Amino acid sequence: MKNPIESLLEKDFHIVEKRKILFAIPLAIVLIAAILMIIFNFTLGSPLNLGTDFTGGYTVDVQLPNKLTDENFGEYRNRIYDLFEEITTEDGNTYSVRIDGIQRQGSGASSAIHVKYFAVRGVSESEMLDQVNPAIQKKIEESVLLLIPKVDISGKTITLTYGEVLSPASLEIRKTAFSNLLKDELRDIVTVSGEAADAVKLNPDNNKQIVIECETVASTDEVKSALAAGMKISDSWSGQVVLSGAVGATVSTELIFNAVLAVALALVFMLCYIGLRFQLSSGLACIIALFHDIIIMFSFMAICRIEINNTFIAALITILGYSINNSIIVFDRVRENKKSIFNQNMSAADIANKSVKETLMRSINTTITTLIMIVMVAILGVSDIQIFALPIIMGLISGTFSSICIAPSLWALFQNVGKKKKNGLTKKEKGLPAAQTEANA
Numbered sequence: 001m002k003n004p005i006e007s008l009l010e011k012d013f014h015i016v017e018k019r020k021i022l023f024a025i026p027l028a029i030v031l032i033a034a035i036l037m038i039i040f041n042f043t044l045g046s047p048l049n050l051g052t053d054f055t056g057g058y059t060v061d062v063q064l065p066n067k068l069t070d071e072n073f074g075e076y077r078n079r080i081y082d083l084f085e086e087i088t089t090e091d092g093n094t095y096s097v098r099i100d101g102i103q104r105q106g107s108g109a110s111s112a113i114h115v116k117y118f119a120v121r122g123v124s125e126s127e128m129l130d131q132v133n134p135a136i137q138k139k140i141e142e143s144v145l146l147l148i149p150k151v152d153i154s155g156k157t158i159t160l161t162y163g164e165v166l167s168p169a170s171l172e173i174r175k176t177a178f179s180n181l182l183k184d185e186l187r188d189i190v191t192v193s194g195e196a197a198d199a200v201k202l203n204p205d206n207n208k209q210i211v212i213e214c215e216t217v218a219s220t221d222e223v224k225s226a227l228a229a230g231m232k233i234s235d236s237w238s239g240q241v242v243l244s245g246a247v248g249a250t251v252s253t254e255l256i257f258n259a260v261l262a263v264a265l266a267l268v269f270m271l272c273y274i275g276l277r278f279q280l281s282s283g284l285a286c287i288i289a290l291f292h293d294i295i296i297m298f299s300f301m302a303i304c305r306i307e308i309n310n311t312f313i314a315a316l317i318t319i320l321g322y323s324i325n326n327s328i329i330v331f332d333r334v335r336e337n338k339k340s341i342f343n344q345n346m347s348a349a350d351i352a353n354k355s356v357k358e359t360l361m362r363s364i365n366t367t368i369t370t371l372i373m374i375v376m377v378a379i380l381g382v383s384d385i386q387i388f389a390l391p392i393i394m395g396l397i398s399g400t401f402s403s404i405c406i407a408p409s410l411w412a413l414f415q416n417v418g419k420k421k422k423n424g425l426t427k428k429e430k431g432l433p434a435a436q437t438e439a440n441a
Contacts, residue, residue: 015356016349019409026296026401033299040305045121048302051309052100052247053255057118058133059247061105062144064239067163068104068111076113076144077102083143084117089131095120097136100307103384116247125246133243140241147233149210153219158190158212160231165207170233174210175200181230189223191216259313263294266317270324278331285410286327289402293323296398297391306390315391323399326366327407330359334411348415352408360404367400 015022037047052058068076084097100116117136119128149160160174175197182196192199192214203209210231217223267287275283297316301308333355337346346354371393378389 014353015405016352016409016412019405019413022405022409026292026398026406029299029303030295033302037302040302048298049305049307051307052116052118053309055118057100057116057247058128059244060115060117060133060136060140061242061244062113062115062140062239063242064111064113065109066111067239068107068113072148073104073113075148079144080113080115080140083139084136087132087135087139089135091131093131095123095132097132100309101384114244129246137241137243142234145234145239145241148228149231151224151227153217153224156214156217158214158217158227159203160210160212160227161206162208162210162233166202166210166233171200171202171210173233174231177230178212181226185226185230186223189218190214255310259310262313262317263320266320267291270320274324274328274331277328278335281411281414282331282334285407285414286324286331288410289327289407290320290323292402292406293319293395293398297395300394300398301391304390307387309387311384311388312391315388315395318392319395319399322370322396323403326363326399326403329362330355330403330408331411333359334408348412352412356404356408363400363404367396371396 041047046055062076062080064076080102081099084099087095087097089095097120098118100118102116103114105112105114119125120132123132147162147164149162152159152161166174178200179196182190182192192212199212199214201211201213203211267290270290271283271287273283274286294316297319300306301312334351337351337355337358374389374392374396378386378393381389
């Protein structure tokens with residue numbers, strides 16, 4: 001019994017004959033994207049979700065020497081996201097600032113968190129520099145530069161371990177904080193004998209630890225989270241918040257120009273290469289297919305409202321190279337089939353269909369193996385890698401579709417148009433002497 005793949009390969013493909021249907025699929029995607037972009041422009045103020053690399057914005061560095069680790073980076077990142085939702089200036093104005101990205105930089109003594117964020121809509125640049133940015137700096141200093149304890153609960157004993165030696169003043173503040181926790185979040189969950197403040201003591205064997213003896217305590221994640229948040233210590237000496245500056249419109253415009261130039265040069269060189277190796281019609285078909293991939297990737301980013309930044313440009317150029325490779329494989333088979341003496345009577349459409357059939361499994365297998373790896377990266381990778389992987393996934397699917405369906409169909413169409421023009425010129429050349437003979441008679 002034949003497997004589905006063998007049955008598929010035995011079928012006659014009519015890709016060229018079905019080109020109207022195949023061309024309608026990407027047109028429908030582009031139409032949907034165009035409609036959504038119009039809606040987004042009126043509702044969100046921008047048809048595309050452009051990053052600060054293109055729109056301009058601001059950056060701030062949270063320097064945390066010897067304190068930032070793989071384990072606590074996620075906690076710091078979430079805290080920064082939360083505090084940006086409501087920034088209050090000295091004038092009492094409250095703003096919600098949209099973050100473009102948070103990255104970890106350096107390690108050890110040079111470790112820091114790099115934050116990129118957009119300008120607040122409707123706020124002038126001078127107001128951003130004089131009021132909003134200083135308010136952001138101050139709030140990060142108050143909310144991020146903290147000593148957060150590691151909480152361990154063993155039996156009826158709570159142990160809080162800090163990253164630095166605790167001073168007597170810090171201990172007194174923690175006693176008050178613990179008393180407030182028992183009155184609020186941990187009421188009836190944690191109990192102590194006597195006054196709550198008296199139960200909070202410094203570990204005599206480790207001056208970085210606070211030990212709390214309880215009568216009852218539940219060793220749950222909720223209790224540990226409440227203790228970590230409530231017993232944190234403000235520590236302005238643990239790091240520094242530096243407003244690094246702005247990504248101006250000049251930089252963004254230059255980036256857009258360089259991106260467009262890179263894509264344009266790539267397309268020109270590809271056209272020259274394919275035109276010399278195969279035919280000019282093959283080169284034109286490949287370039288149109290590449291334009292198809294570019295437009296579909298932009299449409300995907302618009303529909304899903306995924307941020308477009310310099311990472312997307314890298315993904316775009318990667319897909320151009322991948323897609324052109326698939327198309328070259330198909331047109332190499334087209335050239336061989338066209339030269340074959342067994343295919344002399346075949347039409348351009350038949351040659352294109354036969355070539356697609358012969359290279360179909362190679363294209364599909366290559367795409368699937370690549371997709372498996374990229375999908376794993378998209379699932380398991382950090383957010384910055386995911387932003388790169390998602391357009392790559394769409395580009396792989398689009399590039400495979402264009403190399404199998406779009407490029408061969410366009411080549412056959414160009415061949416038919418060229419043949420009709422050639423036949424028309426031949427008829428005119430043959431008809432000219434006859435006309436002259438009749439006129440002379």
